[in-house]
Amino acid sequence: MAQYLKRGRDADAAAEDDARVRATVEGILADIRARGDAAVRELSIRFDRWDRADYRLSQAEIQGCIAELAPRDLEDIRFAQAQVRNFAEHQKAALRDIEVETMPGVVLGHRNIPVQSVGCYVPGGKYPMVASAHMSVVTAKVAGCKRIVTCAPPFEGRPAAAIVAAQHLAGADVIYCLGGIQAVGAMALGTETIQAVDMLVGPGNAFVAEAKRQLFGRVGIDLFAGPTETLVIADDTVDGELCATDLLGQAEHGPNSPAILLTTSEKLARETMREIERLLTILPTAAIARKAWEDYGEVILCETEEEMVREADRIASEHVQVMTRDPDYFLNNMTNYGALFLGPRTNVAFGDKVIGTNHTLPTKKAARYTGGLWVGKFMKTCTYQRILTDEASAKVGEYCSRLCMLEGFAGHAEQANIRVRRYGGRNIPYATAAE
Numbered sequence: 001m002a003q004y005l006k007r008g009r010d011a012d013a014a015a016e017d018d019a020r021v022r023a024t025v026e027g028i029l030a031d032i033r034a035r036g037d038a039a040v041r042e043l044s045i046r047f048d049r050w051d052r053a054d055y056r057l058s059q060a061e062i063q064g065c066i067a068e069l070a071p072r073d074l075e076d077i078r079f080a081q082a083q084v085r086n087f088a089e090h091q092k093a094a095l096r097d098i099e100v101e102t103m104p105g106v107v108l109g110h111r112n113i114p115v116q117s118v119g120c121y122v123p124g125g126k127y128p129m130v131a132s133a134h135m136s137v138v139t140a141k142v143a144g145c146k147r148i149v150t151c152a153p154p155f156e157g158r159p160a161a162a163i164v165a166a167q168h169l170a171g172a173d174v175i176y177c178l179g180g181i182q183a184v185g186a187m188a189l190g191t192e193t194i195q196a197v198d199m200l201v202g203p204g205n206a207f208v209a210e211a212k213r214q215l216f217g218r219v220g221i222d223l224f225a226g227p228t229e230t231l232v233i234a235d236d237t238v239d240g241e242l243c244a245t246d247l248l249g250q251a252e253h254g255p256n257s258p259a260i261l262l263t264t265s266e267k268l269a270r271e272t273m274r275e276i277e278r279l280l281t282i283l284p285t286a287a288i289a290r291k292a293w294e295d296y297g298e299v300i301l302c303e304t305e306e307e308m309v310r311e312a313d314r315i316a317s318e319h320v321q322v323m324t325r326d327p328d329y330f331l332n333n334m335t336n337y338g339a340l341f342l343g344p345r346t347n348v349a350f351g352d353k354v355i356g357t358n359h360t361l362p363t364k365k366a367a368r369y370t371g372g373l374w375v376g377k378f379m380k381t382c383t384y385q386r387i388l389t390d391e392a393s394a395k396v397g398e399y400c401s402r403l404c405m406l407e408g409f410a411g412h413a414e415q416a417n418i419r420v421r422r423y424g425g426r427n428i429p430y431a432t433a434a435e
Contacts, residue, residue, distance in 0.1 A: 001303070001307075002300050002301065002302050002307060002311050003300070003301040003302075004298065004299070004300055004301075005266075005269050005270070005273070005299040005300070005301055006273065006297060006298055006299040007298055008258060008260075008295060008296040008297060008298045009295040009296055017206075017256075018206075018210075021206050021207055021210045022210055022214075024207065025181055025207055025210040025211050025214055026214060028043065028181045028182070028185065028211075029181065029185050029189070029211060029214060029215070031043075032181075032182065032185040032186060032189055032191070033185075033189050036190075036191035036192050037191045037192045037193055037194075039182070040055075040178070040182045040185070040186050040191055040194075043180070043181065043182035044178060044179070044182055047179070047180050047182070048125065048153050048154055048179050048180065049157070050153070050154045050157070050177070050178075050179075052177070054193065055176045055177055055178040055194075056174060056175070056176050056193075056194075057159060057164065057175045057176065057177055061159065061164075062164055062165075062168050062175060065159060065160075065161040065162075065164035065165050065168075066161075066164070066165045066168065066169075068161040069161060069162060069165055073162065073165075074165065074169075077130065077134075077162070077165060077166050077169060078169060079354070080131065080134050080353060080354045081134045081138050081166070081169060081170055083354060083355060083356035084134045084135060084138045084139065084356050084358070085138050085141075085142060086356060087356035087357060088138065088139045088142040088143075088358075088374070088375045089142055089375075091374055091375045091376065092142055092143065092375045092376075095112045095375070095376060095379060096112075097109070097110065097111045097112055098110055103392065104389070104391075104392060105387055105388045105389035105391060105392025105393075106385070106386075106387055106388075106392050106396065107385065107386040107387070107388060108383065108384075108385050108386075109383065109384050109385075109386075110381050110382060110383045110384070111381075111382055111384070112376075112379045112380070112381055112382075113379065113380045113381075113382055114143045114144035114145045114146070114378055114379055114380075115140075115143070115145055115198050115199045115220065115378050115379070115380060116145065116146045116147065116198055117145070117146065117147040117149070117195075117196075117197040117198045117199070118136075118140045118145045118147070118148050118149070118197055118198065118199045118200075118201060118378065119149045119150075119151065119184070119187030119188065119197035119199070119200045119201070119219075120132075120133070120136035120137050120140065120148060120149065120150045120151070120167075120172070120201055120202050121136075121150075121151055121152075121183060121184055121187075121200065121201070121202035121203070121204050121208060122136070122150055122151070122152035122163055122166075122167065122202060123152070123153070123179075123202070123203055123204045123205065123208070124152045124153050124155050124160050124163050124179070125153045125154075125155070125179055125180070125205075126254075128152075128155050128160040128162050128163050129152075129163070129203075130162045130163055130166045131166075131352055131353045131354075131359060132202055132203060132359070132360070133150065133152075133163060133166035133167045133170050133172075134166060134170055135202075135358045135359050135360050135373060136150075136201045136202045136222075136360065136373065137150060137166075137167060137170035137171055137172050138170045138171065139358060139373065139374065139375050139377075139378065140201070140378050141170065141171040142375050143375045143376075143378035143379055144378075145378055147173050147174075147197070148171060148172050148173050148174075149172070149173065149174045149175075149176070149187060149195075149197055150167045150172040150174070150175050150176065151176045151177075151178045151179065151183035151184070151186075151187060152164075152167070152176075152177065152178075152179065152183075153177070153178065153179020153180060153183070154177055154179065159177040164177075176194070180204075180205075180207060180208060181207050181208065181211045183208075184200055184204070184208055184211045184212055184215065185211060185215070187200060188200055188215040188218055188219045189215075189218070196219075197219060198219060198220060199219055199220035199221065199222075199378070200212050200215065200219050200220070200221050200222070201221065201222040201360065201373060201377070201378075202222070202360060203225055203359075203360055204225075205254070206226065206227065206256070209224070209225045209226050212224070212225070222360055222373045222377050223360070223361075223362050223366060223370050223372065223373065223377075224362070224363075224364065224366050225360070225361075225362065225363050225364075225366075226363040226364040227253065227254050227256045227257045227258070227363065228250055228253035228254065228257045228318060228319075228363070229250075229257065229258045229259075229260075229317045229318040229319060229338075229363050230246070230247060230249075230250035230251075230257075230258070230259050230260070230317065230318070230319045230320075230321065230348055231260045231261075231262060231312060231315055231317035231319065231320045231321070231337075232246050232247055232259075232260070232261050232262065232321045232323065233262045233263070233308055233312060233320060233321065233322045233323070233324060233330060234261065234262075234263050234265070234268060234272075234322075234323045234324060235263060235264050235265055235268070235305075235323075235324045235325060236264075236265040236267065236268055237323065237324060237325050237344075238268070238323045238344055239268070239271065240268060240270075240271030240272040240273075240274065240275040241275050241279075242323065242344060243261055243263075243268065243272040243275070243323070244272050244273075244275035244276040244278075244279055245275075245279065246321055246347055246348065247259040247260075247261060247272070247276065247293070247297070248276060248279055248280070248283060248289045248293070249347070249348065249349055250319065250348055251288070251289040251292035251293050251296075251297070252283070252285035252288050252289040252292075253288075253292075254288060254292065255288055255291035255292050255295065256292065256295065256296060257292045257296060258292075258296040258297070258298070258317075259292060259293060259296065259297050259298075260297070260298040260299070260300065260315060260317065261298070261299045261300070262300050262302060262308050262311055262312060262315075263299075263300075263301060263302070263308075264301070264302050264303065264304065264305070264308065266301055269299050269301055272299070273299060276293060276297075280293070305324070305326075305329055305330075308330075309329075309330060309333045309334055312330070312334055312336070312337070313334060313335055313336040314336075315336075315365075316336035316337065316362075316365040316366070316367040316368050317337060317338065317367070318337075318338040318339070318361045318362060318363045318367065319337075319338060319339055319341065319348045319351070319361065320334070320337040320338070320339070320340050320341065321340075321341040321346075321347060321348055322340060322341065322342050322343070323343065323344045327342040327343050328342070330342075336365075336367045336368050337367050338361030338362050338363070338367050338371070338372050339351055339357060339358075339359075339361055339372060358372050358373045358374055359372075360372055360373035361373070390423035390424070391423075391424075393419050393423040393424075394419065394420050394423045394424025394425075394426070395424075396416075397416040397417065397419040397420040397423070397424065397434065398416070398420055398424070398434040400412075400413075400415075400416035401413045401416040401417050401420060401428070401433050401434035402433045402434060404416060404433075405432070405433035406433075410431040413431060413432075413433065414430065414431060416434070417430075417431075417432075417434060420434050
């Protein structure tokens with residue numbers, strides 16, 4: 001049976017935080033819906049201390065941001081975007097339009113149609129999250145989305161040059177310097193100056209995530225997302241320094257980012273906890289990472305690999321790093337995860353920044369029912385049907401007539417009956433089932 005050597009914060013306390021966030025977001029979205037640009041501007045001043053007459057960046061401002069970056073920085077951004085684009089193109093190639101004759105004279109099919117207008121949120125108030133531009137904009141571009149809008153908050157009182165450059169190089173059509181609830185609210189609801197989109201994607205803080213949740217239905221979203229989560233599954237083939245480094249590497253995202261070690265080695269578990277304490281004395285982001293570790297860090301000791309799989313599927317973490325003798329055992333047996341990182345040579349930061357898989361992933365156990373952002377999220381699989389012969393129309397119509405009347409839908413039944421009469425030459429009384 002799994003044994004906790006360290007537990008995280010009480011779930012009830014976290015639920016209280018969530019309730020406060022929900023209420024705040026609901027009020028702000030209502031304000032944006034009612035007052036449009038005026039509300040967006042007041043919110044930007046209030047939360048980001050950022051005031052402009054127009055939050056859309058001009059081409060001159062975009063080029064100015066690009067010019068600020070060193071050639072190596074631009075080369076690195078292009079390299080990362082090439083990896084994301086390459087993998088997304090391979091994923092898109094796996095999506096096929098189909099058309100099949102399912103019975104004589106009956107043709108069914110589907111087409112994969114891109115969402116026409118997408119709003120991509122790129123977080124950047126605390127850290128300029130350059131990689132999020134690659135993950136959303138590049139992938140939407142590969143999918144074929146016609147209009148791609150981006151929003152990112154100001155960083156240190158101005159547009160974040162690296163984010164703007166990444167958005168532009170990725171192919172964004174419109175770039176706004178606007179953050180938080182006001183950004184996703186304006187993109188989803190539309191204002192006097194910001195045209196509404198059909199879908200919202202991209203990570204963000206708890207308020208952005210909740211805003212997307214409340215806007216779902218008005219627009220599509222990629223997934224429900226919360227604070228970054230990481231789960232390290234390890235055995236005695238690795239050491240505590242490696243495990244501690246990988247846990248803290250994600251804990252620095254924010255003070256409520258869960259970081260969990262799952263292991264069959266008590267020696268490794270205790271060594272990892274010691275190493276975390278040591279690294280927290282030298283890590284520049286220790287103030288954030290320590291709070292996350294103290295409140296949301298967990299260490300779970302299991303007896304077998306099978307038990308680790310069960311625990312990992314229960315946790316359903318966003319990122320799962322596997323450093324064991326046989327990482328493929330977890331690839332072949334786990335079912336609930338956002339992304340797997342197999343073996344000690346890779347890590348979550350590779351996936352976050354550069355390797356090509358998408359870093360917008362499900363959190364808060366959403367991995368039980370969805371994967372992460374990928375090119376297919378930007379596609380609508382839409383079906384169609386065609387009947388080629390009178391005989392096929394009459395045959396399907398007879399079955400349809402009876403099934404509609406079984407449910408009590410006489411009007412539906414008549415849609416079938418009229419075709420049985422015309423194409424099958426049968427006289428069926430009005431609003432009755434075909435014999």
